[in-house]
Amino acid sequence: xxxxxxxxxxxxxxxxxxxxxxxxxxxxxxxxxxxxxxxxxxxxxxxxxxxxxxxxxxxxxxxxxxxxxxxxxxxxxxxxxxxxxxxxxxxxxxxxxxxxxxxxxxxxxxxxxxxxxxxxxxxxxxxxxxxxxxxxxxxxxxxxxxxxxxxxxxxxxxxxxxxxxxxxxxxxxxxxxxxxxxxxxxxxxxxxxxxxxxxxxxxxxxxxxxxxxxxxxxxxxxxxxxxxxxxxxxxxxxxxxxxxxxxxxxxxxxxxxxxxxxxxxxxxxxxxxxxxxxxxxxxxxxxxxxxxxxxxxxxxxxxxxxxxxxxxxxxxxxxxxxxxxxxxxxxxxxxxxxxxxxxxxxxxxxxxx
Numbered sequence: 001x002x003x004x005x006x007x008x009x010x011x012x013x014x015x016x017x018x019x020x021x022x023x024x025x026x027x028x029x030x031x032x033x034x035x036x037x038x039x040x041x042x043x044x045x046x047x048x049x050x051x052x053x054x055x056x057x058x059x060x061x062x063x064x065x066x067x068x069x070x071x072x073x074x075x076x077x078x079x080x081x082x083x084x085x086x087x088x089x090x091x092x093x094x095x096x097x098x099x100x101x102x103x104x105x106x107x108x109x110x111x112x113x114x115x116x117x118x119x120x121x122x123x124x125x126x127x128x129x130x131x132x133x134x135x136x137x138x139x140x141x142x143x144x145x146x147x148x149x150x151x152x153x154x155x156x157x158x159x160x161x162x163x164x165x166x167x168x169x170x171x172x173x174x175x176x177x178x179x180x181x182x183x184x185x186x187x188x189x190x191x192x193x194x195x196x197x198x199x200x201x202x203x204x205x206x207x208x209x210x211x212x213x214x215x216x217x218x219x220x221x222x223x224x225x226x227x228x229x230x231x232x233x234x235x236x237x238x239x240x241x242x243x244x245x246x247x248x249x250x251x252x253x254x255x256x257x258x259x260x261x262x263x264x265x266x267x268x269x270x271x272x273x274x275x276x277x278x279x280x281x282x283x284x285x286x287x288x289x290x291x292x293x294x295x296x297x298x299x300x301x302x303x304x305x306x307x308x309x310x311x312x313x314x315x316x317x318x319x320x321x322x323x324x325x326x327x328x329x330x331x332x333x334x335x336x337x338x339x340x341x342x343x344x345x346x347x348x349x350x351x352x353x
Contacts, residue, residue, distance in 0.1 A: 048084050060072075096263070119180060
């Protein structure tokens, strides 16, 4: 599309095109998005070269372009690239899902971590592992089913002439408590081998990921990302309040249900690929919003921030702990717990709690 001269507005720029078409561009948000994309790409290259067999970043790039040695081709393409792609996609999925839930609930604590969807996926996966002795594909399907059922339950229990943000958060916290009890029950009644396998899944890890995890997750993101981004204007209006959104022509309940379904699917797809990775969905959208200083959901920058956070956490888990590297879910939990405490203090000082 040919684009004409920019029309200036405070804080953003509207580019006018032929036929009255326009594109709203926020320069700071665009710059932050480009920097986050560059940071994610740089971390992906660095992480691909990290391991027992170190590969320099320039050799990683050369290998990805098809000019590497046979040894580098095997290590990069077969061993490490799937893990890095899973990290990129899981981080992006959690970042976008967190942005949706925080916008829908109009609450900084409206995150899949606190609303119980990760625990729902965990109950589904553990049921398959402990009760049905299922394989990797069955565990992924169980995680997906558990997350969807939890999402439906939280939505129905929260609904009362619409969805109120604090009601959604409170129902989610209560649901999380019930699901944690179910997880503990499954673990205590399981055999040692099954319990060990379940605990490995529960920590959230990128170790051993291969192309079998990449393709389903990539397909889910390819379908759900455009769906969510296509509703970004409606989501911004819903943040203004249901009455205002109705007045501006948004079908609020239909849009909210569609966005929540997409966000639940993104969360459960991420859990099916890498286990429950905590706090990325909580922190990524808020960090993106603070960088862009832009109101609204910041869907795309939230997704990019999620990718950067998970890649940095995985790199830190390998570098900081050496041969005794921690699963990435433990690292995000440590960092996210500190962030949550800071967020609660900030919300209290702002008078919102």
